[in-house]
Amino acid sequence: MQTLDYILSLIGQYGYLIVFFGVMMESMGVPLPGETILLASGFLVQQGALDLGDAIAFGILGAVIGDQIGYWVGREGGRPFVLKWGRYVLITPERLGRAERFFTRHGGKAVFLARFVAGLRVFGALVAGISRMPWRTFFFYNALGGATWATAAVLVGYLVGGSLDLIEQWVGRASILLAILLALAIALYLGYHWVSTHPEQIRRVAERLSGGRLQAFLQSPLGLWLRRRFSPRRAYGLTLTVGLTLTALFSWAFGSIVQDLLALDPLVRVDNTILSFVHSHSEPYLTLVARIVELLFAPEVLVPLSVTVGTVLIVLSYRRGVYRGSLYGIVLITTVVGAEALARLLKILFHRPRPPASLQLVYEGGYGFPSSHATVIIAFGAAIWYLFSLRPRESWGGSWRAKARVGLAAVVVALLVGLDRVYLGVHYPSEVLGGWALGGVWASICLTAAEVFRRLYEGEERASGKEHQEPQ
Numbered sequence: 001m002q003t004l005d006y007i008l009s010l011i012g013q014y015g016y017l018i019v020f021f022g023v024m025m026e027s028m029g030v031p032l033p034g035e036t037i038l039l040a041s042g043f044l045v046q047q048g049a050l051d052l053g054d055a056i057a058f059g060i061l062g063a064v065i066g067d068q069i070g071y072w073v074g075r076e077g078g079r080p081f082v083l084k085w086g087r088y089v090l091i092t093p094e095r096l097g098r099a100e101r102f103f104t105r106h107g108g109k110a111v112f113l114a115r116f117v118a119g120l121r122v123f124g125a126l127v128a129g130i131s132r133m134p135w136r137t138f139f140f141y142n143a144l145g146g147a148t149w150a151t152a153a154v155l156v157g158y159l160v161g162g163s164l165d166l167i168e169q170w171v172g173r174a175s176i177l178l179a180i181l182l183a184l185a186i187a188l189y190l191g192y193h194w195v196s197t198h199p200e201q202i203r204r205v206a207e208r209l210s211g212g213r214l215q216a217f218l219q220s221p222l223g224l225w226l227r228r229r230f231s232p233r234r235a236y237g238l239t240l241t242v243g244l245t246l247t248a249l250f251s252w253a254f255g256s257i258v259q260d261l262l263a264l265d266p267l268v269r270v271d272n273t274i275l276s277f278v279h280s281h282s283e284p285y286l287t288l289v290a291r292i293v294e295l296l297f298a299p300e301v302l303v304p305l306s307v308t309v310g311t312v313l314i315v316l317s318y319r320r321g322v323y324r325g326s327l328y329g330i331v332l333i334t335t336v337v338g339a340e341a342l343a344r345l346l347k348i349l350f351h352r353p354r355p356p357a358s359l360q361l362v363y364e365g366g367y368g369f370p371s372s373h374a375t376v377i378i379a380f381g382a383a384i385w386y387l388f389s390l391r392p393r394e395s396w397g398g399s400w401r402a403k404a405r406v407g408l409a410a411v412v413v414a415l416l417v418g419l420d421r422v423y424l425g426v427h428y429p430s431e432v433l434g435g436w437a438l439g440g441v442w443a444s445i446c447l448t449a450a451e452v453f454r455r456l457y458e459g460e461e462r463a464s465g466k467e468h469q470e471p472q
Contacts, residue, residue, distance in 0.1 A: 007033070007040045016054060020062040023150065027066025027125060028073070034063075035153055042157020053285055056154045063115070063146030067125040071138055074129025111138055115145035158281075239455065243448025250440035254370075257434045261352065261369060271428035275359045278423055286423065287361050293420045294362075297413065299340050299376040306336035306380065327454060328390075332383050335446040339379035339439055343372040346438070352431070360425035371427045374435025375442070377417045381410030382443035386450070414439075 011018045019041045026034035041055040111128055128138050295301070313329035347367040354360070354368040388406045393399060418436060421427040427435075 007037055008044065011037070011040055011044055012049060015050065016058045019055060020058040023059055023062030024066035024069075027063050027146070028070045035149075038150055038153035039157035042154040045154070045158045052154070052158060052283060056151050059150035059154055060147050063150050064143055067111075067142045067146060068139075070125025071129040071133075071135075071142075074126040075132060076129075111141035112145035112148075115149045239451045240448060243444055243451070247441060247444040247448070250437050250444055254434060254437035254441055257430060257437060258350075261350070261430060261434070271430055272355075272359075274422070274429050275355055275425055279359050279361070279425055282361055282423070290420045290423050291362065293416055294373070294424065297373065297377055297417050299343075299372050302376050302380045303336055303340050306332045306383075327450065328387050331386065331446065331450045335379045335383040335443055336376060338446065339375050339442045340372060342442055343370055343375040343435065343438060346370055347372070355425050355428055362424050362426060364426040368427050369431045369434055370438050371418070371421055371431045371435030373421050373427075374414070374418045374432045375439040377414045378436055378439025379443045379446075381414050382439075382447060385410050386447045390454075 007018070007022075019037060022032055022037040023034040026032040038055075038059050041050055041059065042052075044050045045052045045055050111125075111133075125138075125142070310329035310331075310333035313332070314326050317326040317329070347369065350369045351367050352369040354364060354366065357363055385403070385407045389403050391403075414436065418432040421432055422429050
């Protein structure tokens, strides 16, 4: 706690300068406790010594600018320069080598992941510069990671400042866990992408390892069934299997939330506690931001937008004689409009009142479970991601990286909308969770059906084309 007390006294004396320069220097490569500085600034916001918005803004600026400086130092000076002068700030060849291996495995995403790991945060920008990572790629992940990390650290210090010493001990462990989960998610996605595009290589390797036993099993009735269920090329193969699995998982989550709602289990019992806490820590500028998010992503905006865009796509594709545009339009309309209708129907069935007016920053009446905002934003984001996933690789936005960024953006927006509804006090947390789960169920059903239909239709077209070519 001596370090923390010293940082608190420095911030109390010099204010935002310590927040900005402390975080900036750590991001440049100087091993300073940037995370602790942000936590301490959040605590001082709670005490009324700093402004929350300014503390977050200076933290983000320090993180992004510091990383930019570190990037150019690594790029212009190279590895010898970093090792020569880095020894004075505890940058050793072994530590730099571990960071380089981490960046080699994860590429641009390592810039984002490194922000949440104290041991890598110091090296992130330097290694990116040494490896001559494209500046645009670095800037994107740097800005995203810096904004997320700085905002989260300040908010943690602000919300739980009374236990700042305990938070300081555990925040590093939580950051490492988050980085591991993110890395695991990325690894799973890359693994799936590689497996789906290299089935023959996997088959040959498996045959070498197992001899003839694997081939014999694959020719058995059970093996043939499994091959059909997990074939990445068949309409009723991997696509249907993954879709049904996601539908089952989201249905299980929604059913669990409904069970808690009906039995008044712990999830529901903490609803009022969370809303009371959030209401007591509301800020006018946060309320303004929340209102803007609410207006931009409300069902009253997304449903007409989806219907309009979907109708335009259907009409244009009909005139041009191209079925794909019609598929896009039907998927968008069905997924979004169906999610809104399903949420409204379940509101009537469960007839759960919204939180009391005393906990609402913006009054809304009617029933609350499940949240229509949360349901529709999940369905809308999933539909947009699916449409992007169908773009050819050579077209704009067709690379898997671009598609992954669209998916990440959809997840982030869905989280913001859900948190926004809880912050405004118009929904209990359990209602938002229920909306997310319901949106996942409906989106999984719609998109799985759309993908199966697309594959069947294109398969028939290819077969028809071959038939027409045979007589020639």
